[in-house]
Every structure is written in C-alpha cells, then in structure tokens.
Amino acid sequence: MNYIEAVIMGILQGFTEWLPISSSGQVMLAMMNFFGISPEKAYSYALLLHFGTLFAVLFKFRYELGRILMNLVTLRWGEEETFLFYSTLFTAVIGLPLYRAFKTIVTSLNAEAVNGIVGFALILTGVILAKSREKPKDEFGQIVRKKRKKEVTIVEAMVAGIAQGIAVLPGISRSGMTIGALLLLGVDQKKAVRLSFLMAVPAIFGALFLELQAVSEPITVSLVAVLSAFIVSLLTLEGMLKLAERLNFSKFCIVFGSIAVVVSIMGVLI
Template sequence: MELLDAILLGIIQGFTEFLPVSSSGHLELGKAILGGNAVPEESLLFTVVLHFATALSTIVVFRKDILEIIKGLLSFKWNEQTQFSLKIVISMIPAALIGFFFESELEAFFGGSIAFVGAMLICTAALLWFADRAKNTLKPVSYSNAFVIGVAQAVAMLPGISRSGSTIATSVLLGNDKGKAARFSFLMVIPLIFGKIAKDILDGALSSPDTPIIPLSAGFITAFICGIIACTWMIQLVKKSKLSYFAIYCLIVGLIAIAVSYF
C-alpha cells in the first residue's frame, strides 16, 4: 500500500465515519470506480487501524462525558451515568446479534453492487430529510429508544446506510433532543468498534500483517485528526438542523450510482 493511498483512505474514513454519508457505501463505490483491487486483501489490518483511530477521536471529543460515566459507574450507585451506560449496552444488542449470527450473509452485500449501494444511500437521504424537519424537544433517550436506535445501527451495517445518519435521525424522529441524539450516537459505537477489534485479534485475522508501518501510521494519524474534526462538526450541524444538506448529497450520489449500474 502506497503512502498517498493510506493518507487518502485515512481522510475518507475519518470524515465519513461521522458525517451521515455512509463510509461503507463510499468504500464500495470507490472500489467500483478504481477497480476491484483498489483495496487489497492485506488491508484488513489497515481497516482495523482506521476504525481504531476514529474510535479514539470519539473518545477525545467526548472525554469529559466518558470520564463522568466512568466516575458514575465506580460509585456503584444507580445514577444518571449508570443508566446511560445501561442504555448504551441495550443499543449494542441488535448490531451484536446480527454481526455474530449473520456475518457471512452481511458480507454478501459487499460484493460491488453499486445499484444496491445507491438505493441504500437514497434511504439514508430520506431519513436525514425527515429528521431535519422534526421538532426538537428536550426529551432524553429512554431505554426503549436505545433499543430502537440500536436496531437502526444494525440496519446501518448495510453498505449505503449511514450509521451516524440512521442513528441520529432515528433518535430525533423519536423526539429526542438533537444534541443528546448526536452524543448518544457517537458514544454507542465505541464499544462495538473495540469489540470488533478484539474479535479480529482473537480470531488471528491480524496475525500476519503485510502493511508497512509508515503507511499504517500515516493512515492512523490522518483518520484520527479528520475524525476529531468531523465529529465536532457533526454535533454542531445536528444542533443547527443542517442534515438536509447531506440528504441532498446522498440522494444525488445514490441516483448516480443506480444510473451508472445500468450502463
């Protein structure tokens, strides 16, 4: 893997992980445009490193929130932080079950079908469009809300469905405060990312990496910095009801992907 490729992939991962445009969908479109060998098999370690970088960027942005949660848990009391942690666990259940029992079926959707990716991007656009017009309330995320948002996260395992877009949009449509919706959306993915990394390590999938250390480091640093920028920016955009811009973008890209698939 070339250094420039690593930096470009780091930029794409860092921004699309948090912006509601589907990082997996863009990766599939990129492979279709650049050719099937654009992302080599050796890049499994690289992909894991990029996800680790964006998880760390989330921790940096929400470091105060995470510290408060940890302090609340260590107090061994039924407080706001303990309840929030339980909601995070509940939100993880749907995606964890789908990933564990239907991993091979999910992989079948990542076969380069840009028409499917385009259709899912249009679905993402619709979600963002409706969420941007939802009335903002001060309603906190409830336990039932957490599970429904978790279902949205599970659906977002499909290429073209934005994880951040679907979870934030679902939360807002349920009547949750937009700021709280963005906060919950970004924090709920951290355990899943670290869980996936742990699974890959235990399965031995990363035991024989061929990716050179310099491109690996460059990709990590780029994804980490871009992730911090995108995460911070996204929170502000959600609060200001600017999701419709991304809805238009996803609609245009989705329609182009479907049109190109028929030529």
C-alpha cells in the same frame, strides 16, 4: 494499497465520519472504483479506518467516557449508562448476523454489484434523513407523549441499537440512522447527537475486533491510514458536526446513491 492511497482514504474517512452520509460506504466506493480494490478487502479496510475516528471520539469525550465506564463498573447506572447497555445489546443482536451475512455474500460479488448495493443503501439513508427532519408523525406521537420525560427510555435505546445494527451494511449511515431514529421518537436533537456518538464507541470496538484479522495490508500502510483518519477527524470534528446540523444531507445521499446504482448498471451492461 500504497501510502498515498492510505492517506487519501484516511482523509476521506476523517471527513465523512461526522456526516450522515455513511463513511464506510463512501470509502468502499472510492476504493473499488478508483483504486481497484476488491469489495471484500474494501469492506474490511473501511471498517479498519474507524480505528482513527474511534480514537478521535475517545479523545474528545475522554472525561465523559471515563465517568460512564466507572459508573458501569460500579453499577451506578444513570440515563447514559442504561442507554449504552441496551443500545449496544441490540446493536449486537441485529448487527452481528447482518455483518456475517454481508461478509459471506460480498465474497461472491463483483465491484459492480457491490456498487449497486451501496448505492441503494445510500438512497435509503437519504430517505430516512429526509423523514427525520420532519416533525414526529402522529403514530409516534401516540407512543411518545408531548410532555415526555427528560430521560431517554429503554425502548428508545433498543430502537437506537437496532438502527445502529442495521448500519453495519455499507451505505447505511450509522449516525444518520441512530440520530434519525431518536429524533423520530421525539428525543431532543442535541441529546440525540451526543448519545449517537457515545453508542458508537462499543459498536466500533466490536466491529474492529471482528475485522482486524481480515485486513491483509502491511501494518505500516494500515497505520498511516488510521493515523490520517485520526488527525483529520480530530481537526474537523467540531466543524463537521455544525455542518451536519445546518445542511440537509438527504439529497447528497440520494444523488450519490443514484450515481452508484447507475455505475453498477452500466458496469453490468458494458
């Protein structure tokens, strides 16, 4: 990957991170189909680009994260600290095996096959987003009382963690899965968005710890890509969040996922 490609991928990551359309899935599709990068390298590089958006989140929520970290260290756990502990725990329990399994499988697949996998995952994300925009179903109403407590429960934190763990697969939107799961359980939308952002920090740190050694690109090219992602993420964070609240991205995911599946089938047939 050259510097121009690195900048383009950083910009793409910066824009798509805040939208429920799977930034890793979009970056992987672009790398494989436009730049001819192998699926394994594309997956590793897509995770690396989260460094940029991670720093944007750290900067944006620096005071809140500092307070939460201090409370965690001093064992003064409130709602957010308890939520982060259990959600991160279940993210690791679900996400680590899925990550290792996908890394093993992707090495034996070609770009066409991975296009199909990411495409189907995007379609699934679209369906989940569409469902989350509806009112909680009756079966959820039996679990979550109408006059619910203001604080998020441990069970809800566990569900959000499981949803985030599944999102280690490219094409599954992390924010879409976590926010959608919390909304289905009756959590207020603003709180669901905030908690989704906070729980992303330890998850991204864990993914980067696992993937840094797998990135084979020159350090300068990687830095350019990460810096581009950071700048774009920071500049577009507020606007993209407002856009994500107003627009229905379920159709976007389904359409792009379908295109990826069609491209995959055509690649196999041709």
